[in-house]
Amino acid sequence: MKQARTDFHVHPGYSIDAAPVSIRDYCLRALELKLDEICFTTHIELDPARREIDNFVFFRGQRISIFNRAWLEGYFEELEGARQEFRQAGLKVKAGIEVGYCRGCEKFVEKITTEYPFDFVLGAIHCLDHIAIASLTESPRYFHQKSLAQLRHEYFSLLRELVAAGLFDCLAHVDIYLRYGFKHYGPAILSLHRGAIEPILAEMARRRMGLEINTSSRCRGLAEFHPTREILQLAAEAGVSIFTVGSDAHSLEQLGDGIDEALALLGELNLRNHIFTRRQAVPC
Numbered sequence: 001m002k003q004a005r006t007d008f009h010v011h012p013g014y015s016i017d018a019a020p021v022s023i024r025d026y027c028l029r030a031l032e033l034k035l036d037e038i039c040f041t042t043h044i045e046l047d048p049a050r051r052e053i054d055n056f057v058f059f060r061g062q063r064i065s066i067f068n069r070a071w072l073e074g075y076f077e078e079l080e081g082a083r084q085e086f087r088q089a090g091l092k093v094k095a096g097i098e099v100g101y102c103r104g105c106e107k108f109v110e111k112i113t114t115e116y117p118f119d120f121v122l123g124a125i126h127c128l129d130h131i132a133i134a135s136l137t138e139s140p141r142y143f144h145q146k147s148l149a150q151l152r153h154e155y156f157s158l159l160r161e162l163v164a165a166g167l168f169d170c171l172a173h174v175d176i177y178l179r180y181g182f183k184h185y186g187p188a189i190l191s192l193h194r195g196a197i198e199p200i201l202a203e204m205a206r207r208r209m210g211l212e213i214n215t216s217s218r219c220r221g222l223a224e225f226h227p228t229r230e231i232l233q234l235a236a237e238a239g240v241s242i243f244t245v246g247s248d249a250h251s252l253e254q255l256g257d258g259i260d261e262a263l264a265l266l267g268e269l270n271l272r273n274h275i276f277t278r279r280q281a282v283p284c
C-alpha cells in the first residue's frame with residue numbers, strides 16, 4: 001500500500017542549533033521533493049539548570065527566552081501564512097513542537113500546548129543529568145563518567161516518566177543514545193534497550209502514543225534509523241500502531257532525507273505512517 005510522503009520532524013530557524021532557514025523556504029523545498037505534508041517541530045529545552053545554555057529560540061534575528069511568548073505568536077503567524085500560501089499547491093503545513101523532556105517541565109508544556117493550536121507535540125530526551133547526550137560536543141562528558149548500566153538506568157527511567165506525563169503525541173528518536181554513544185561504548189549499546197523498553201512501549205500503546213522513525217542517524221554514520229529495526233518490531237509487538245517519519249532536518253538539504261526508505265521499512269513490517277492534525281492521528 002502506498003503511504004503518504006510526509007516529513008514530521010523539521011527544524012526551521014527558530015531552533016538555536018538549526019540553520020537560519022524560513023518556514024516558507026522549507027515549504028518550497030518540500031514541493032520540489034513532492035512531499036504531501038510537512039510538520040515543523042521547533043525545539044525547546046526547558047531544564048532550568050541549562051537556562052543559560054539552551055532555553056532559547058531565535059526570533060526575528062534575536063535569541064530570546066523560550067518563555068517569552070512573542071516567538072510563539074510569530075511562529076503561528078508564519079505557519080498560518082505558509083498554510084494558506086501552499087494550500088493550492090497541495091502541500092499541507094502542520095504546526096508542531098519538539099520538547100526536550102526534563103523533570104519539572106510538565107506545567108509549561110501543558111500550558112503552551114493547551115493555549116496554542118498545535119497539530120503535533122513531539123516528546124524527546126536530549127539530556128541526562130543536565131548534559132546533552134544528543135550533542136556531539138557535550139555528550140563525551142556524560143559518556144566518560146557513566147557506565148552502560150548507568151546510562152540504561154537513567155535513560156529508561158526518564159523515558160518512562162516522559163511517557164507517563166501524557167503530554168506528548170509521539171516519541172522522537174527513542175534510541176538517541178546510539179547517536180554518539182555507539183562510538184564510545186561499542187556494539188554492546190545496541191542491546192541496551194532489551195528488558196527495559198518493553199513495558200514503556202506497552203504503556204505507549206495503551207495511551208495510543210506514536211513512535212517516530214527518525215532518519216537523521218544516517219548522516220551520523222549509524223547503520224539504521226532511530227529506532228533500530230529490533231526496537232521497531234518490539235514496538236509493533238507491544239501494540240504501538242501509530243508511526244510517523246521525520247528527517248530531523250536542521251538545514252534545507254536534509255529535508256526529506258531517507259523518508260522513502262523509512263516508509264518502505266514501515267510497509268515491510270506491515271505498519272502505517274500517520275499524520276497528526278490538531279493532535280489527532282490519522283493513518284495516511
Ligand SMILES: [Zn+2]
Nearest residue numbers: 098124172173
Ligand atoms: Zn531531538
Ligand SMILES: [Zn+2]
Nearest residue numbers: 009043098248
Ligand atoms: Zn529534532
